[in-house]
Amino acid sequence: DGGITQSPKYLFRKEGQNVTLSCEQNLNHDAMYWYRQDPGQGLRLIYYSQIVNDFQKGDIAEGYSVSREKKESFPLTVTSAQKNPTAFYLCASSMVSWDSEKLFFGSGTQLSVL
Amino acid sequence: RKEVEQDPGPFNVPEGATVAFNCTYSNSASQSFFWYRQDCRKEPKLLMSVYSSGNEDGRFTAQLNRASQYISLLIRDSKLSDSATYLCVVKNQGGKLIFGQGTELSVKP
Numbered sequence: 001d002g003g004i005t006q007s008p009k010y011l012f013r014k015e016g017q018n019v020t021l022s023c024e025q026n027l028n029h030d031a032m033y034w035y036r037q038d039p040g041q042g043l044r045l046i047y048y049s050q051i052v053n054d055f056q057k058g059d060i061a062e063g064y065s066v067s068r069e070k071k072e073s074f075p076l077t078v079t080s081a082q083k084n085p086t087a088f089y090l091c092a093s094s095m096v097s098w099d100s101e102k103l104f105f106g107s108g109t110q111l112s113v114l
Numbered sequence: 115r116k117e118v119e120q121d122p123g124p125f126n127v128p129e130g131a132t133v134a135f136n137c138t139y140s141n142s143a144s145q146s147f148f149w150y151r152q153d154c155r156k157e158p159k160l161l162m163s164v165y166s167s168g169n170e171d172g173r174f175t176a177q178l179n180r181a182s183q184y185i186s187l188l189i190r191d192s193k194l195s196d197s198a199t200y201l202c203v204v205k206n207q208g209g210k211l212i213f214g215q216g217t218e219l220s221v222k223p
Contacts, residue, residue, distance in 0.1 A: 035213075042118065042201060042213035044160070090157060098209040100148055105157035 002027045006091050006106035013085060013112050014079065021076045021109045024089035029104070031097040032074040036060060037108075039087040046089075048075055050097045079112060086112050116215075117139050118204050123218035131192050135217045137185045137202030142211065146205040147178055149187050151198045158201055161187075192221045 004025040013019045023032065031050050035043040045058030049068040063082025068074055074093075078085045107113040120137045127133050138145075147164035162169065164176040164185050169199075175188040189196055202214035 040215060042215045044213075045210070088155065098205065098211060100146065100162065100203060100205055100211050101163060103160065103211070105159070107157050108155065110155065 004091060004093050004104050004106040006089075008111050009107070009111060011109055011111045012114050013111060016080045018021070018077055018079050019111070021074065021078070021089055021091075021111070022044055023074045023106055025074075025093045025104070026072060027093060027095070027104060028071070029093035029095050030071070031094045031099075032068070033092045034064070034066065034074070034076045035082075035090045035092065037090060043090060046076065048097075115173075117141060117203055117206070117212045118127050118194045118214040120200075120214040120217045123199075124220055125217065126222060127192055127219045128222055129192060129194060131221075132188065132190045133192055133219060134189075135187045135200055135202075135219075137187075137214055138213075139183050139185070139204045141204070141206050141209040142180075142183060144204045145207060145209075147176075147185050148203040148205075149185075150172075150174055150201040150203055150213075151202055153198050161200070178208075187206075189219075192219075194221050194223065 007022045034046040034050040044060050047066040050054035052071050065077045089109045094103045149161040150158040151161045152158040164178045168177045173190045177186045199216040199218045201216045204212045
């Protein structure tokens with residue numbers, strides 16, 4: 001079955017540590033996105049990529065980094081520069097960039113700081 | 115002012131009730147509008163798009179008022195399974211999606 005897979009489901013980070021969240025899709029989608037969700041808040045865009053080897057900063061990119069070396073994969077690294085990383089992270093993809101009617105989400109990763 | 119703002123929740127309603135959510139947006143050039151449903155700690159899923167003429171899907175009705183810049187979602191005959199957070203989503207003129215903070219609905223027996 002085609003879909004978008006995020007791992008791990010739960011992740012714990014120590015102070016000063018970088019961690020990487022995985023996002024893989026087998027939908028042959030060109031566009032991929034990373035969002036952050038805090039309790040009682042909407043999704044905020046961290047980074048997005050419209051095509052392989054290209055990505056753009058979203059609204060809250062500071063303290064995060066991404067890569068898009070393969071069409072299927074868009075990993076997100078939460079660096080030690082991100083001082084408040086505890087949140088629910090959602091990866092999404094779409095065939096056409098910003099086509100919300102065909103936006104597929106992964107099941108999310110809950111990141112917590114130890 | 116937030117670009118997309120929703121009714122603060124939570125809404126606690128009995129089964130069978132009719133409930134309406136409102137959402138306002140600040141950018142008059144916004145292009146498209148959607149309602150997503152998100153269950154607790156799960157991924158959001160598209161519930162329905164919102165068209166200018168209004169649209170209905172079973173017990174759900176979505177309406178758009180461009181003059182007043184608001185979108186609404188009406189749920190009739192609410193079921194226990196409707197309990198979730200409902201996210202208003204607006205596509206701005208640059209094509210980006212802007213999510214509201216969500217309105218939590220809890221349907222009780």
